[in-house]
Every structure is written in structure tokens, then in C-alpha cells.
Amino acid sequence: MESTMKEMRGGESVLDLSPRATVGGGVEDVYGEDCATEDQLVTPWTYSVASGYSLLRDPHHNKGLAFTETERDSHYLRGLLPPAVVTQQLQEKKMMDNIRKYQVPLQKYMAMMELQERNERLFYKLLIDNVEELLPVVYTPTVGEACQKYGSIFRRPQGLYISLKEKGKVLDVLKNWPERSIQVIVVTDGERILGLGDLGCQGMGIPVGKLSLYTALGGVRPSACLPVTIDVGTNNEELLKDEFYIGLRQRRATGQEYADLLHEFMSAVKQNYGEKVLIQFEDFANHNAFTLLAKYGTTHLVFNDDIQGTASVVLAGVVAALKLIGGTLADHKFLFLGAGEAGTGIAELIALEMSKQTKIPLEETRKKIWLVDSKGLIVNSRKDSLQHFKKPWAHDHEPVKDLLGAVKAIKPTALIGSSGVGRTFTKEIIETMTSLNEKPLIMALSNPTSQSECTAEEAYTWSQGRAIFASGSPFDPFEYKGKVFVPGQANNAYIFPGFGLGLVISGAIRVHDDMLLVASEALAKQVSEENYVKGLIYPPFTNIRKISANIAANVAAKAYELGVATRLPRPANLVKYAESCMYSPVYRSYR
Numbered sequence: 001m002e003s004t005m006k007e008m009r010g011g012e013s014v015l016d017l018s019p020r021a022t023v024g025g026g027v028e029d030v031y032g033e034d035c036a037t038e039d040q041l042v043t044p045w046t047y048s049v050a051s052g053y054s055l056l057r058d059p060h061h062n063k064g065l066a067f068t069e070t071e072r073d074s075h076y077l078r079g080l081l082p083p084a085v086v087t088q089q090l091q092e093k094k095m096m097d098n099i100r101k102y103q104v105p106l107q108k109y110m111a112m113m114e115l116q117e118r119n120e121r122l123f124y125k126l127l128i129d130n131v132e133e134l135l136p137v138v139y140t141p142t143v144g145e146a147c148q149k150y151g152s153i154f155r156r157p158q159g160l161y162i163s164l165k166e167k168g169k170v171l172d173v174l175k176n177w178p179e180r181s182i183q184v185i186v187v188t189d190g191e192r193i194l195g196l197g198d199l200g201c202q203g204m205g206i207p208v209g210k211l212s213l214y215t216a217l218g219g220v221r222p223s224a225c226l227p228v229t230i231d232v233g234t235n236n237e238e239l240l241k242d243e244f245y246i247g248l249r250q251r252r253a254t255g256q257e258y259a260d261l262l263h264e265f266m267s268a269v270k271q272n273y274g275e276k277v278l279i280q281f282e283d284f285a286n287h288n289a290f291t292l293l294a295k296y297g298t299t300h301l302v303f304n305d306d307i308q309g310t311a312s313v314v315l316a317g318v319v320a321a322l323k324l325i326g327g328t329l330a331d332h333k334f335l336f337l338g339a340g341e342a343g344t345g346i347a348e349l350i351a352l353e354m355s356k357q358t359k360i361p362l363e364e365t366r367k368k369i370w371l372v373d374s375k376g377l378i379v380n381s382r383k384d385s386l387q388h389f390k391k392p393w394a395h396d397h398e399p400v401k402d403l404l405g406a407v408k409a410i411k412p413t414a415l416i417g418s419s420g421v422g423r424t425f426t427k428e429i430i431e432t433m434t435s436l437n438e439k440p441l442i443m444a445l446s447n448p449t450s451q452s453e454c455t456a457e458e459a460y461t462w463s464q465g466r467a468i469f470a471s472g473s474p475f476d477p478f479e480y481k482g483k484v485f486v487p488g489q490a491n492n493a494y495i496f497p498g499f500g501l502g503l504v505i506s507g508a509i510r511v512h513d514d515m516l517l518v519a520s521e522a523l524a525k526q527v528s529e530e531n532y533v534k535g536l537i538y539p540p541f542t543n544i545r546k547i548s549a550n551i552a553a554n555v556a557a558k559a560y561e562l563g564v565a566t567r568l569p570r571p572a573n574l575v576k577y578a579e580s581c582m583y584s585p586v587y588r589s590y591r
């Protein structure tokens with residue numbers, strides 16, 4: 001077997017005799033067979049095309065000082081490494097010690113990116129074992145700063161760049177990517193990166209970060225993940241003038257030119273990877289996001305994380321919060337600051353869940369939900385001038401110019417920030433919410449931390465410890481009058497990794513709103529009494545792989561129920577199946 005492989009690969013194979021492996025062919029043959037995601041179970045060995053020096057430069061297979069004596073002999077590594085042989089645990093300890101020494105978050109980010117490019121399994125081992133500590137490094141808030149400075153810190157491409165220059169050649173560009181069996185693509189055009197606006201091509205940090213969570217939190221193997229940035233230019237004048245900017249130096253293409261490039265990309269993806277590849281739209285501006293989702297939702301497996309993932313995570317938090325604030329979902333009144341992707345996406349899913357619970361028509365349950373945009377409360381008299389996604393939220397009311405006025409007029413029980421503008425939940429607004437409610441629910445969803453509508457400290461102090469608070473970016477626990485409050489992180493990172501895993505393991509070909517509802521329910525169920533005592537309405541991220549397996553199982557079950565799952569027969573125990581498919585970062589042995 002070994003010599004056959006060596007012949008096939010020009011004497012350059014690395015054979016992997018993982019203890020978990022059994023029988024079968026090469027890596028490429030495996031996925032989508034017995035297990036839908038992991039490169040284990042059906043093959044006795046895996047191989048790479050690298051040995052010797054190039055093996056040490058191959059992040060997928062490099063183990064650094066953890067290569068054993070035998071591996072050093074058989075893979076031409078003698079002399080290329082110092083004599084010490086160490087465990088992956090020791091490497092992890094050293095890396096964490098090093099990362100903790102950096103005071104500046106961006107330095108920690110760069111250290112993690114360097115590790116990902118050098119030793120992928122060690123990177124994921126760190127991220128999985130230290131998830132609460134490292135999530136703010138590879139994800140919000142630090143990833144926001146990384147995108148702002150991406151041109152300066154750029155070392156190696158971590159995903160595919162598809163710019164207007166590649167028009168007519170997008171399929172060829174996809175074929176340049178070294179991995180063939182792609183299961184999840186996260187794509188951005190960089191126009192609305194977190195709450196930081198248009199960062200053009202430098203938005204690449206977001207698909208890269210989101211996909212590292214797909215692997216660490218959801219167990220989708222790294223080689224099945226493809227980050228993509230579509231570069232149609234940027235309207236960010238600072239970036240256009242920045243000598244280190246890495247993108248096209250032109251203003252954004254719009255209209256037909258934009259639509260054509262996107263269409264070419266969507267068609268090429270389907271042609272190259274088939275219809276079961278999940279395409280996650282991320283951080284598009286809302287004038288494109290809703291259109292793309294509607295246009296491709298019927299022909300492709302697409303998911304908009306900002307509209308749908310956010311809706312699912314916030315509904316879960318709201319449902320969990322009912323244990324603390326009392327009442328049923330329909331007993332509550334919601335007011336949003338921000339009526340874009342996140343705001344209207346969440347509003348619609350809450351209204352849908354209310355409607356399912358009460359059998360009251362959706363048009364009626366929507367009336368329990370009010371939104372404020374940059375022009376004030378969304379009311380009927382503004383209907384003609386509203387973007388289409390805001391129209392369902394135009395209710396009968398006098399015009400109200402600002403949020404404080406809207407809080408006083410609507411008297412909501414829950415206030416949700418999805419505006420992308422920091423410190424907009426002022427003292428007066430939180431105090432008014434507190435005067436109206438025994439326990440006001442306050443969610444400041446905007447990212448990164450600088451854009452959060454208020455801080456945890458502000459929410460707890462101004463509400464005299466009565467607010468149930470969660471935020472999109474993490475805040476430390478806060479002590480108020482002797483009680484420690486732990487703010488939850490209302491971030492779609494709880495949902496999309498497990499959601500995507502569920503789609504992948506069931507071979508789903510379409511996303512459906514009911515899947516968002518079951519994902520939300522599965523997440524809310526993971527909140528424990530111990531969490532509630534601290535005011536937490538989300539479970540800790542330390543349990544995220546278990547949470548993701550549960551979300552995946554529920555999403556997959558729904559896919560089978562809806563008849564959109566293609567992986568047959570349906571595994572009997574979907575939770576166990578999801579767990580068994582999850583990528584493990586533990587080193588494999590090479591013979």
C-alpha cells in the first residue's frame with residue numbers, strides 16, 4: 001500500500017495510520033461517504049504530498065517538534081528539527097504562554113494567524129481548548145481592527161479573492177484553490193464589515209474568522225472551508241488613498257456590473273462543488289444582502305448570517321430570558337434601534353415564533369415589534385419612502401424622531417440594538433426602560449465593542465442591577481452592589497457553526513426558516529439554572545461543541561422532515577452522528 005501511494009505521489013506521500021481509521025481510499029474519497037465531514041472512519045491512512053522540508057512548511061500536516069523519532073526518519077526530517085520531541089499539549093502550553101504575553105489584542109491576533117498558517121491542528125487545538133479566551137482574538141472585537149489594518153498586516157492569502165478583474169474567469173479562479181471537496185463557503189463583498197462600514201477587500205478577515213469558528217465551534221474540517229472576498233471596489237476614501245490597501249483601487253461597481261459578477265460566482269460555485277455546498281453571505285450591505293438571499297435562496301444552499309443567524313441567536317436569548325423576565329413571547333413588546341439586516345431579520349423570526357405559538361397571524365404578531373432607523377420610528381406615514389425590508393414594520397403611530405421618544409411612546413419590555421452605532425443606549429434611555437419594567441431586557445448587538453449600543457457596566461449600573469443584558473461583542477462580568485452579573489454574548493457565532501454542520505451532515509440542499517427556529521430552540525435549551533443565577537441568557541462558549549452538535553442534529557432533523565436532505569439513509573441518532581463527524585485537532589500519526 002505504502003509503495004503504491006509513493007508511486008502515485010512521486011515518492012512524496014505521508015501515510016497516516018490514525019487509530020480512528022479503518023478501511024478505504026485516499027482523503028479525497030472520504031468526505032460525503034460514511035461521515036459527511038471528517039476525514040476519518042473510512043480510511044486506514046491519509047496522505048499528503050509533502051515530506052521533509054516541505055512537510056514542515058505544510059500547515060495541514062506540520063507538527064513541528066511533535067514529529068516522533070520514527071516520523072523524523074521516515075519523512076526525511078532528520079536535521080531539519082532540533083532533537084527535542086514534545087507533545088501537542090506542551091506545544092499548546094507554550095503557545096498560550098506566548099500569546100498571553102502580548103498586551104495588544106492585534107498582536108495576539110497576528111500570533112494566532114501565524115500559527116494557523118504554520119500548524120493548523122495546533123491552531124485549532126488552542127482555539128477549542130481556550131475558546132472563551134481566544135474567541136475575542138480571532139473574532140469580534142479584534143477581527144474588526146484586523147480588517148481595518150489588513151493591508152498592513154497581510155502576510156499570506158488565506159482565502160480566494162475574486163475581483164472585477166476576474167470577470168469571465170471565476171470558475172478558473174475557483175479551480176486554483178488547492179482543496180476540492182468544499183462544504184462551506186463564507187463570502188463577503190466587504191461593504192458592511194461589522195459596524196465598521198465599507199472595508200472593501202480587507203473584509204477578508206471576516207470570512208477567514210467565521211470559517212475558523214466553523215471548524216473550532218462546529219467541527220467542519222478546515223480543508224472543507226473556503227473564505228471568499230468579492231472585490232468590486234470600495235467607497236472608503238481612506239482605503240483608496242492607503243498605499244498598503246490590498247484591493248481594487250476604484251469606487252464600488254453597482255447595478256448590472258455587480259449583479260453579473262455575483263451571478264458568475266454563484267453559478268461557478270454550483271458547477272464546481274455541486275448543489276450541497278453551503279454559501280454563507282456575510283457582511284454585505286443591506287441594499288444587496290436581502291436581494292441576494294431572495295434571488296439565490298431558491299436555487300442554492302444559501303444562508304445569510306447577519307439576517308438569519310442573528311435572528312436565530314437573538315430569538316434563543318429572548319426565549320431564555322423569559323425565565324427571568326416572565327411571561328410568554330407574545331406578552332412582550334420589542335423595540336429595535338436599527339432596521340437593517342440584523343434588526344428586521346430578528347424582528348421577523350420573533351414574529352414568526354410568536355405566530356406559531358399563539359396561532360395569531362404573522363401580520364398581527366408583527367405589531368408587537370417596533371423599529372427605529374436613522375430617521376426615527378418606522379410608522380405608516382413613512383411607508384412609501386421605506387426600503388422594502390422595512391415596510392412590514394410600518395405600524396400606525398405618530399412620527400417619533402428619536403429612540404428616547406420611541407421608548408416613551410411604545411413602552412417596550414425589550415430593547416434591541418442593531419444600529420452599528422456605539423453608545424446610543426444612553427443613561428436616560430436605560431433609566432426609562434427600567435422605570436417601565438421590573439426587569440428590562442437590553443441587547444446591544446452591534447460589533448465590535450466600540451459600536452456596542454451600551455456597555456455591560458452601563459446597562460447594569462443605570463438599571464440598578466435590574467437589566468437582563470447581552471451584547472454582540474463580549475464584556476467581562478461586572479459587579480454591582482455585591483452581585484456579579486455575567487453578560488451573555490448574543491452573537492450569531494452560537495448558531496452558524498452548528499447550523500452549517502446540520503446542513504452538511506444531512507446533505508441539505510435548501511435552507512428554511514423552520515431550521516432557524518429549531519436551531520434557536522436547541523440553543524435556548526442549553527441555558528442552565530446555574531447560568532440564569534448570574535443573569536446569563538446564553539450558555540458559556542466552553543460547551544459550544546456540545547451545543548453545536550445539538551443545533552446540527554435539530555437542523556438536520558428538520559431538513560429530513562422538510563424533504564430537503566439528500567444524505568440517505570437518515571442516521572438514527574443525529575446528535576451522535578453530528579459528534580462523530582466533528583473534526584478533531586489532535587495530531588495524527590504518520591508512518
Ligand SMILES: NC(=O)C1=CN([C@@H]2O[C@H](COP(=O)(O)OP(=O)(O)OC[C@H]3O[C@@H](n4cnc5c(N)ncnc54)[C@H](OP(=O)(O)O)[C@@H]3O)[C@@H](O)[C@H]2O)C=CC1
Pocket residue numbers: 192193194195196285286305306307310313337338339340341342343372373374375417418419420421445446447448451471472473490491492493
Ligand atoms: N451580534 C450579532 O451577532 C450581530 C451583530 N450585528 C451588528 O449589527 C449592526 C448592524 O448590522 P446590520 O443590521 O447588518 O446593518 P444595516 O446597515 O443593515 O442596518 C443598520 C441600521 O441601523 C440604522 N441606524 C444607523 N445609524 C443609526 C442611528 N444613529 N440611529 C438610529 N438608527 C441608525 C440604519 O438606519 P437607516 O436604515 O435609516 O440607514 C439601519 O436601519 C452592526 O454593528 C453589526 O456588527 C450584525 C449581525 C450579527
Ligand SMILES: CC(=O)C(=O)O
Pocket residue numbers: 140193194195283305306446447472491492493
Ligand atoms: C457578528 C456579525 O456577523 C456581525 O457583526 O456582522
Ligand SMILES: [Mg+2]
Pocket residue numbers: 194282283305306
Ligand atoms: Mg456579520
